[in-house]
Amino acid sequence: MHEMSIAQSLLNIILQEGATHQIRRVVSVALKVGELSSVVPESLRFCFELIAQGTIVEGAELQIERVPVTCRCEDCGTQFSVEHLLFVCPSCHSRRVEVLSGRELNIQSLEAE
Amino acid sequence: MRTVPVVRNILEANQRLAEENRKVFRDAGLFVINLMSGPGAGKTSLLERTIDGLRGQVRIGVIEGDIQSTYDADRISQKGAQVVQLNTGGACHLDGNMIKSALEPLDLERLDLLVVENVGNLVCPAEFNLGEDMKVMILSVAEGDDKPLKYPLMFQTSAVLLINKVDLLPYVDCDVKVMRERALQLNGDLTIFEVSCRTGQGLEAWFQWLREQVAMRKAKGDGAKA
Numbered sequence: 001m002h003e004m005s006i007a008q009s010l011l012n013i014i015l016q017e018g019a020t021h022q023i024r025r026v027v028s029v030a031l032k033v034g035e036l037s038s039v040v041p042e043s044l045r046f047c048f049e050l051i052a053q054g055t056i057v058e059g060a061e062l063q064i065e066r067v068p069v070t071c072r073c074e075d076c077g078t079q080f081s082v083e084h085l086l087f088v089c090p091s092c093h094s095r096r097v098e099v100l101s102g103r104e105l106n107i108q109s110l111e112a113e
Numbered sequence: 114m115r116t117v118p119v120v121r122n123i124l125e126a127n128q129r130l131a132e133e134n135r136k137v138f139r140d141a142g143l144f145v146i147n148l149m150s151g152p153g154a155g156k157t158s159l160l161e162r163t164i165d166g167l168r169g170q171v172r173i174g175v176i177e178g179d180i181q182s183t184y185d186a187d188r189i190s191q192k193g194a195q196v197v198q199l200n201t202g203g204a205c206h207l208d209g210n211m212i213k214s215a216l217e218p219l220d221l222e223r224l225d226l227l228v229v230e231n232v233g234n235l236v237c238p239a240e241f242n243l244g245e246d247m248k249v250m251i252l253s254v255a256e257g258d259d260k261p262l263k264y265p266l267m268f269q270t271s272a273v274l275l276i277n278k279v280d281l282l283p284y285v286d287c288d289v290k291v292m293r294e295r296a297l298q299l300n301g302d303l304t305i306f307e308v309s310c311r312t313g314q315g316l317e318a319w320f321q322w323l324r325e326q327v328a329m330r331k332a333k334g335d336g337a338k339a
Contacts, residue, residue, distance in 0.1 A: 002204075002205055002206050002236070002237035002240060002241070005204070005206075005208065005241075006123055006124070006240075009123050009124055009125075009126055009127070010123050012126065013119070013121055013123065013125075014119075017117065017119050021117050023117065027114065031123075036265065036266055036269060037240065037266065038236050038237065038239060038240055038266045039240075085262065085265050085298065085299055086298050087269070087298060087299055087300060087301065088298060088301070094301070095297060095298075095301020095302075096301055096302070097301065099269070105122060105123045105124055105240075106120065106121065106122055106123060107119050107120070107121050107123055108118070108119065108120060109116050109117060109118045109119055109120075110116070110117040110119055111114060111115075111116055111117075112114070112115060112116075112117050113114055113115075
Protein backbone atom coordinates (compact mmCIF):
# COMPACT_ATOMS: atom_id res chain seq x y z
CA MET A 1 0.00 0.00 0.00
CA HIS A 2 3.01 2.31 0.48
CA GLU A 3 4.18 1.72 -3.09
CA MET A 4 2.85 5.14 -4.12
CA SER A 5 5.27 6.91 -1.73
CA ILE A 6 8.09 4.76 -3.03
CA ALA A 7 7.13 5.45 -6.65
CA GLN A 8 7.09 9.19 -5.88
CA SER A 9 10.57 9.05 -4.31
CA LEU A 10 11.82 7.05 -7.26
CA LEU A 11 10.39 9.55 -9.73
CA ASN A 12 12.04 12.46 -7.85
CA ILE A 13 15.43 10.76 -8.09
CA ILE A 14 15.01 10.02 -11.81
CA LEU A 15 13.97 13.60 -12.58
CA GLN A 16 17.02 14.91 -10.67
CA GLU A 17 19.34 12.55 -12.55
CA GLY A 18 17.58 13.41 -15.80
CA ALA A 19 18.40 17.08 -15.33
CA THR A 20 22.01 16.35 -14.30
CA HIS A 21 22.68 14.08 -17.27
CA GLN A 22 20.56 16.02 -19.79
CA ILE A 23 18.35 13.03 -20.49
CA ARG A 24 15.53 13.49 -23.01
CA ARG A 25 13.78 10.19 -22.46
CA VAL A 26 14.20 7.27 -20.08
CA VAL A 27 13.52 3.88 -21.66
CA SER A 28 14.07 1.64 -18.67
CA VAL A 29 15.00 1.85 -15.00
CA ALA A 30 16.95 -0.89 -13.21
CA LEU A 31 16.03 -1.41 -9.55
CA LYS A 32 17.18 -3.76 -6.81
CA VAL A 33 14.48 -4.73 -4.34
CA GLY A 34 15.36 -7.03 -1.44
CA GLU A 35 13.19 -10.06 -0.74
CA LEU A 36 12.70 -8.79 2.81
CA SER A 37 11.42 -5.40 1.73
CA SER A 38 7.64 -5.21 1.78
CA VAL A 39 7.37 -3.82 -1.75
CA VAL A 40 5.08 -5.58 -4.20
CA PRO A 41 6.69 -5.19 -7.66
CA GLU A 42 3.35 -5.18 -9.51
CA SER A 43 1.98 -2.39 -7.29
CA LEU A 44 5.17 -0.39 -7.69
CA ARG A 45 4.98 -0.72 -11.49
CA PHE A 46 1.33 0.33 -11.47
CA CYS A 47 1.91 3.40 -9.27
CA PHE A 48 5.01 4.42 -11.16
CA GLU A 49 3.28 4.19 -14.52
CA LEU A 50 0.57 6.52 -13.25
CA ILE A 51 2.79 9.25 -11.85
CA ALA A 52 5.38 9.06 -14.64
CA GLN A 53 2.84 10.31 -17.19
CA GLY A 54 3.92 13.55 -18.80
CA THR A 55 7.54 13.25 -17.63
CA ILE A 56 10.77 12.10 -19.35
CA VAL A 57 10.21 8.68 -17.81
CA GLU A 58 6.66 8.11 -19.12
CA GLY A 59 6.27 4.59 -20.47
CA ALA A 60 9.68 3.44 -19.17
CA GLU A 61 9.98 -0.15 -18.04
CA LEU A 62 10.89 -0.89 -14.42
CA GLN A 63 13.35 -3.79 -14.37
CA ILE A 64 13.14 -5.11 -10.84
CA GLU A 65 15.81 -7.48 -9.62
CA ARG A 66 14.92 -9.22 -6.37
CA VAL A 67 17.84 -9.62 -3.94
CA PRO A 68 17.83 -12.75 -1.76
CA VAL A 69 18.14 -12.45 2.01
CA THR A 70 21.61 -13.35 3.30
CA CYS A 71 23.00 -13.20 6.83
CA ARG A 72 26.25 -13.59 8.74
CA CYS A 73 26.34 -15.39 12.05
CA GLU A 74 27.74 -13.12 14.77
CA ASP A 75 28.97 -16.13 16.75
CA CYS A 76 30.75 -18.35 14.20
CA GLY A 77 30.98 -16.08 11.14
CA THR A 78 29.13 -18.40 8.74
CA GLN A 79 27.42 -16.60 5.85
CA PHE A 80 24.15 -18.12 4.71
CA SER A 81 21.02 -17.55 2.64
CA VAL A 82 17.81 -17.29 4.59
CA GLU A 83 15.29 -19.94 3.54
CA HIS A 84 11.71 -19.95 4.78
CA LEU A 85 12.38 -16.85 6.90
CA LEU A 86 14.59 -18.77 9.30
CA PHE A 87 17.14 -16.27 10.64
CA VAL A 88 19.12 -18.96 12.41
CA CYS A 89 22.74 -19.98 11.67
CA PRO A 90 22.77 -23.37 9.89
CA SER A 91 26.21 -24.20 11.36
CA CYS A 92 25.96 -23.35 15.06
CA HIS A 93 22.20 -22.62 15.33
CA SER A 94 22.87 -19.21 16.85
CA ARG A 95 20.15 -16.59 16.48
CA ARG A 96 22.60 -13.74 16.72
CA VAL A 97 22.76 -12.96 13.03
CA GLU A 98 23.41 -9.84 10.99
CA VAL A 99 21.37 -9.23 7.84
CA LEU A 100 23.76 -8.59 4.92
CA SER A 101 21.29 -8.30 2.06
CA GLY A 102 17.59 -8.45 1.38
CA ARG A 103 16.48 -4.99 2.54
CA GLU A 104 17.56 -3.18 -0.65
CA LEU A 105 15.34 -0.58 -2.22
CA ASN A 106 17.79 0.90 -4.70
CA ILE A 107 17.87 2.42 -8.12
CA GLN A 108 20.86 1.08 -10.06
CA SER A 109 20.84 2.64 -13.53
CA LEU A 110 18.80 4.23 -16.29
CA GLU A 111 18.68 3.37 -19.97
CA ALA A 112 18.23 6.76 -21.56
CA GLU A 113 18.36 8.87 -24.69
CA MET B 114 20.83 5.02 -26.12
CA ARG B 115 23.15 5.05 -23.11
CA THR B 116 23.27 3.58 -19.64
CA VAL B 117 23.45 6.08 -16.80
CA PRO B 118 24.60 4.49 -13.53
CA VAL B 119 22.62 5.82 -10.57
CA VAL B 120 23.25 3.90 -7.40
CA ARG B 121 20.95 5.52 -4.85
CA ASN B 122 18.58 4.36 -2.15
CA ILE B 123 15.04 5.15 -3.28
CA LEU B 124 14.12 6.21 0.25
CA GLU B 125 17.23 8.40 0.68
CA ALA B 126 15.16 11.57 1.11
CA ASN B 127 13.29 9.95 4.00
CA GLN B 128 16.55 8.65 5.49
CA ARG B 129 17.97 12.16 5.44
CA LEU B 130 14.95 13.58 7.27
CA ALA B 131 15.05 10.72 9.76
CA GLU B 132 18.70 11.54 10.52
CA GLU B 133 17.78 15.20 11.05
CA ASN B 134 15.07 14.14 13.49
CA ARG B 135 17.53 11.82 15.24
CA LYS B 136 19.92 14.70 15.79
CA VAL B 137 17.13 16.80 17.34
CA PHE B 138 16.19 13.88 19.64
CA ARG B 139 19.81 13.28 20.67
CA ASP B 140 20.40 16.95 21.41
CA ALA B 141 17.36 16.88 23.70
CA GLY B 142 18.56 13.66 25.41
CA LEU B 143 15.33 11.93 24.41
CA PHE B 144 14.74 8.20 24.07
CA VAL B 145 12.42 7.71 21.09
CA ILE B 146 10.38 4.69 20.09
CA ASN B 147 8.37 4.03 16.96
CA LEU B 148 5.36 2.03 18.16
CA MET B 149 3.81 -0.15 15.49
CA SER B 150 1.09 -2.80 15.25
CA GLY B 151 -1.97 -3.77 13.28
CA PRO B 152 -5.18 -1.84 13.99
CA GLY B 153 -6.67 -2.62 17.39
CA ALA B 154 -3.70 -4.46 18.88
CA GLY B 155 -3.58 -1.96 21.75
CA LYS B 156 -1.07 0.79 20.95
CA THR B 157 -3.10 3.58 22.55
CA SER B 158 -4.13 1.42 25.51
CA LEU B 159 -0.47 0.57 26.09
CA LEU B 160 0.38 4.27 26.04
CA GLU B 161 -2.38 5.13 28.52
CA ARG B 162 -1.12 2.42 30.88
CA THR B 163 2.49 3.46 30.38
CA ILE B 164 1.83 7.14 31.08
CA ASP B 165 0.05 6.17 34.32
CA GLY B 166 2.68 3.59 35.25
CA LEU B 167 5.62 5.96 34.81
CA ARG B 168 3.97 9.11 36.16
CA GLY B 169 6.45 11.16 38.19
CA GLN B 170 9.37 9.03 36.90
CA VAL B 171 9.52 9.42 33.13
CA ARG B 172 8.11 12.41 31.24
CA ILE B 173 6.38 11.04 28.16
CA GLY B 174 5.39 12.81 24.95
CA VAL B 175 3.36 11.23 22.18
CA ILE B 176 2.98 11.79 18.46
CA GLU B 177 -0.25 10.12 17.39
CA GLY B 178 -0.39 8.95 13.80
CA ASP B 179 -3.79 8.14 12.36
CA ILE B 180 -5.41 8.32 8.97
CA GLN B 181 -8.30 10.34 10.42
CA SER B 182 -9.65 11.73 13.73
CA THR B 183 -8.19 13.11 16.95
CA TYR B 184 -9.70 10.31 19.03
CA ASP B 185 -6.36 8.86 20.13
CA ALA B 186 -4.77 12.23 20.88
CA ASP B 187 -7.79 13.09 23.05
CA ARG B 188 -7.29 9.85 25.01
CA ILE B 189 -3.59 10.62 25.56
CA SER B 190 -4.28 14.25 26.40
CA GLN B 191 -6.66 13.17 29.18
CA LYS B 192 -3.71 11.38 30.76
CA GLY B 193 -1.89 14.71 30.98
CA ALA B 194 0.90 13.95 28.51
CA GLN B 195 2.13 16.25 25.75
CA VAL B 196 0.58 15.01 22.53
CA VAL B 197 0.45 15.95 18.85
CA GLN B 198 -2.05 14.40 16.46
CA LEU B 199 -0.91 13.69 12.90
CA ASN B 200 -3.57 12.83 10.33
CA THR B 201 -2.07 11.24 7.26
CA GLY B 202 -5.27 11.71 5.25
CA GLY B 203 -5.11 8.22 3.81
CA ALA B 204 -1.42 7.36 3.88
CA CYS B 205 -0.74 4.01 5.52
CA HIS B 206 2.43 4.97 7.39
CA LEU B 207 4.32 7.90 8.95
CA ASP B 208 7.54 9.20 7.40
CA GLY B 209 10.44 11.36 8.50
CA ASN B 210 8.93 14.53 7.10
CA MET B 211 5.65 14.13 9.00
CA ILE B 212 7.56 13.65 12.26
CA LYS B 213 9.70 16.70 11.59
CA SER B 214 6.56 18.81 11.10
CA ALA B 215 4.99 17.42 14.29
CA LEU B 216 7.88 18.34 16.58
CA GLU B 217 7.32 22.08 16.77
CA PRO B 218 4.49 22.18 19.35
CA LEU B 219 6.34 19.73 21.62
CA ASP B 220 8.60 21.00 24.39
CA LEU B 221 11.30 18.35 23.96
CA GLU B 222 13.43 19.68 26.80
CA ARG B 223 10.63 18.71 29.19
CA LEU B 224 10.43 15.14 27.94
CA ASP B 225 12.44 11.98 28.63
CA LEU B 226 10.63 9.61 26.30
CA LEU B 227 8.91 10.32 23.00
CA VAL B 228 6.61 7.65 21.59
CA VAL B 229 5.52 7.87 17.98
CA GLU B 230 2.34 5.85 17.61
CA ASN B 231 2.38 4.80 13.97
CA VAL B 232 -0.67 4.15 11.79
CA GLY B 233 -2.21 0.76 12.55
CA ASN B 234 -0.67 -1.45 9.87
CA LEU B 235 1.67 -4.43 10.05
CA VAL B 236 3.31 -3.79 6.67
CA CYS B 237 4.17 -0.28 5.52
CA PRO B 238 5.44 1.47 8.69
CA ALA B 239 8.33 -1.00 8.96
CA GLU B 240 9.88 0.38 5.78
CA PHE B 241 10.18 4.04 6.88
CA ASN B 242 12.67 5.28 9.47
CA LEU B 243 11.52 8.24 11.52
CA GLY B 244 14.72 8.90 13.49
CA GLU B 245 13.71 6.66 16.38
CA ASP B 246 16.09 4.75 18.66
CA MET B 247 14.06 1.57 18.44
CA LYS B 248 11.03 0.09 16.77
CA VAL B 249 8.63 -1.50 19.24
CA MET B 250 5.71 -3.59 18.02
CA ILE B 251 2.58 -5.03 19.57
CA LEU B 252 0.87 -8.22 18.48
CA SER B 253 -2.27 -9.25 20.33
CA VAL B 254 -3.14 -12.88 20.93
CA ALA B 255 -6.48 -12.29 19.19
CA GLU B 256 -4.61 -11.71 15.91
CA GLY B 257 -3.16 -15.23 15.95
CA ASP B 258 0.24 -16.90 16.27
CA ASP B 259 0.76 -17.01 12.48
CA LYS B 260 1.40 -13.27 12.06
CA PRO B 261 5.22 -13.40 12.27
CA LEU B 262 5.19 -15.68 9.22
CA LYS B 263 2.98 -13.28 7.27
CA TYR B 264 4.52 -9.92 8.15
CA PRO B 265 8.23 -10.72 8.53
CA LEU B 266 9.74 -7.27 8.02
CA MET B 267 8.10 -5.71 11.06
CA PHE B 268 9.28 -8.53 13.33
CA GLN B 269 12.72 -8.46 11.72
CA THR B 270 13.24 -4.72 12.29
CA SER B 271 11.70 -4.38 15.78
CA ALA B 272 13.75 -4.45 18.97
CA VAL B 273 10.79 -5.25 21.22
CA LEU B 274 7.62 -7.30 20.82
CA LEU B 275 4.77 -6.86 23.27
CA ILE B 276 2.31 -9.74 23.14
CA ASN B 277 -0.88 -8.04 24.32
CA LYS B 278 -4.31 -9.21 25.49
CA VAL B 279 -2.95 -12.32 27.19
CA ASP B 280 -6.08 -12.21 29.39
CA LEU B 281 -7.96 -13.41 26.27
CA LEU B 282 -5.88 -16.57 25.87
CA PRO B 283 -8.61 -18.88 27.23
CA TYR B 284 -10.95 -17.65 24.49
CA VAL B 285 -8.76 -17.56 21.37
CA ASP B 286 -6.86 -20.13 19.32
CA CYS B 287 -3.41 -18.73 19.89
CA ASP B 288 -0.36 -20.56 21.20
CA VAL B 289 1.95 -17.97 22.76
CA LYS B 290 4.85 -20.41 22.72
CA VAL B 291 4.45 -20.82 18.95
CA MET B 292 4.05 -17.07 18.48
CA ARG B 293 7.26 -16.40 20.42
CA GLU B 294 9.18 -19.10 18.55
CA ARG B 295 8.08 -17.79 15.14
CA ALA B 296 9.02 -14.23 16.09
CA LEU B 297 12.43 -15.30 17.43
CA GLN B 298 13.20 -17.24 14.25
CA LEU B 299 12.91 -13.94 12.39
CA ASN B 300 14.80 -11.95 14.96
CA GLY B 301 16.77 -13.64 17.75
CA ASP B 302 17.47 -10.27 19.41
CA LEU B 303 13.78 -9.50 20.10
CA THR B 304 12.95 -8.60 23.68
CA ILE B 305 9.49 -10.02 24.35
CA PHE B 306 6.96 -8.99 26.99
CA GLU B 307 3.63 -10.75 27.56
CA VAL B 308 1.10 -8.21 28.80
CA SER B 309 -2.53 -7.33 29.17
CA CYS B 310 -3.33 -3.64 28.97
CA ARG B 311 -6.80 -4.46 30.28
CA THR B 312 -5.76 -6.21 33.50
CA GLY B 313 -2.26 -4.75 33.83
CA GLN B 314 -0.63 -8.19 33.80
CA GLY B 315 3.06 -8.14 32.84
CA LEU B 316 3.27 -4.39 32.42
CA GLU B 317 5.72 -3.75 35.26
CA ALA B 318 8.49 -5.54 33.30
CA TRP B 319 7.82 -3.25 30.31
CA PHE B 320 7.87 -0.16 32.54
CA GLN B 321 11.18 -1.27 34.03
CA TRP B 322 12.67 -1.81 30.58
CA LEU B 323 11.61 1.71 29.58
CA ARG B 324 13.09 3.23 32.78
CA GLU B 325 16.38 1.53 31.96
CA GLN B 326 16.41 2.70 28.33
CA VAL B 327 15.66 6.28 29.34
CA ALA B 328 18.39 6.18 32.00
CA MET B 329 20.88 4.79 29.46
CA ARG B 330 20.04 7.56 27.00
CA LYS B 331 20.59 10.18 29.71
CA ALA B 332 23.88 8.55 30.75
CA LYS B 333 25.19 8.58 27.18
CA GLY B 334 24.52 12.30 26.94
CA ASP B 335 23.98 14.37 23.85
CA GLY B 336 25.20 13.12 20.52
CA ALA B 337 25.89 9.59 21.81
CA LYS B 338 25.47 6.69 19.46
CA ALA B 339 22.67 4.22 20.05
